Amino acid sequence: MATDTKDRILEAAARLFAEHGYHATGVAGILRAAGVKSGSLYHFFSSKEDLLVAVMQRHLDLLRPQILDRAEAESVTEDPLEHVFSLLGIYRRSLLVSGCRLGCPVGSLALEVGNNTPRARALIERYFSVWVAQVRDWLNAAGPRLPEGLDRGAVARQILAVVEGGIIQARAAESLEPYDACVAQLRSSFELLLARRRYEQEEPRDTLMGEPSPTKRTGREVGGQFEWRAW
Amino acid sequence: MATDTKDRILEAAARLFAEHGYHATGVAGILRAAGVKSGSLYHFFSSKEDLLVAVMQRHLDLLRPQILDRAEAESVTEDPLEHVFSLLGIYRRSLLVSGCRLGCPVGSLALEVGNNTPRARALIERYFSVWVAQVRDWLNAAGPRLPEGLDRGAVARQILAVVEGGIIQARAAESLEPYDACVAQLRSSFELLLARRRYEQEEPRDTLMGEPSPTKRTGREVGGQFEWRAW
DNA sequence: GGTTTGATTGATTGGTTTATCAAACCATGG
């Protein structure tokens, strides 16, 4: 069927672009992976670059259902801060199952074709915007638990940076360790923010690095420290 | 002269790889940019991939003199924490003068040729290691101003992640704003760490988000907030 | 002055790439 072929091409192209990059992926490889002849591809897409744009559009379309919503769904609590670390856990799993080869498909393409491919660049920008906006909303939903003056948009951008930068390092090192270190450090920063908020409010506190306001805490205890079940 | 030609080739290749990526850069373009004929290139480098490795080696060789040492040199104070933000300022300038096209030449290549080019990957990994080790040393030099139990290696990795991730976002957005937001947020985290340290020591403090221990403060005051002169 | 060594040239090769196109195919509706 028509849409089936088109989807197979898109899926194959998305996978190969993510694995080897845009330029390193030949049309022949996409055809082979999709089980299609060249004419079919050029029936649906006017050029390789056009295919790239379609792949990016697909990533954008799938961002919410397959990444953001899933991060929420995987959180055992309704703590919006847990959604954030759930999200980081999704990328970690992607690295894990691919032997540190696949991280964020958009991040890779952003650096390779970012400029000099205007349509793709615009989609990448929107992708990041949606991502950041969702994380910002989660941070906003954490409401008074985070400090008053905190720029939650900037924090969301920083979280995205940590993800992308952590993935770069993990790929280079062929190890999850750098990614985990970045995330762990991010978690510490959050604990500090939460602690600071409690400090501002002069609430009673036992430990400074303690758990988030435990209204619904259902995470597991690990080594005496509360885990937000990011993975 | 011999070395002159070789250097011109390396320089041209490094620039073009950073601008357009490895695969998108043709040998012909390198020859044109270096003002050299193909035979010369293949006299010095056995293949395009060999040239890539040489370019990476060059980046590694220049990391200390042109990036890390310069970050120290540009700091007006001897505060090792200022070195860190000085370093972030170097990358910002690179983005600025190139219209957000050039960030970290190694980060781009890390994602594009990271795997499936073992020699290049190993050099990228070493590059990041040296980078992280230097930042870690700076953090260590900050000594007791940072909290006792802080994993300074992890913080250094996180800083690298913020740089690389901030650059990705800046390139995608064709704007410095995302990079600045990430760095600003990083700065806030540091202020929080310093504040926390002072809190631990039960030292007298006036503001929680105040300046770093002002033994040698020579930065400029901006809007009432202390600036570490990152740029 | 003659020889060796290394550097440089630039036309050329062989392979690969993206993209085209006319012909065949097939489902749907008249």
Add this chain to the structure above:
DNA sequence: CCATGGTTTGATAAACCAATCAATCAAACC
């Protein structure tokens, strides 16, 4: 049963790519 239009085929064009190589040149060395 045919007509139509979207779909698929696969050979092939045209451009591009990395890489080669015999020939020239320059300098250093004996």
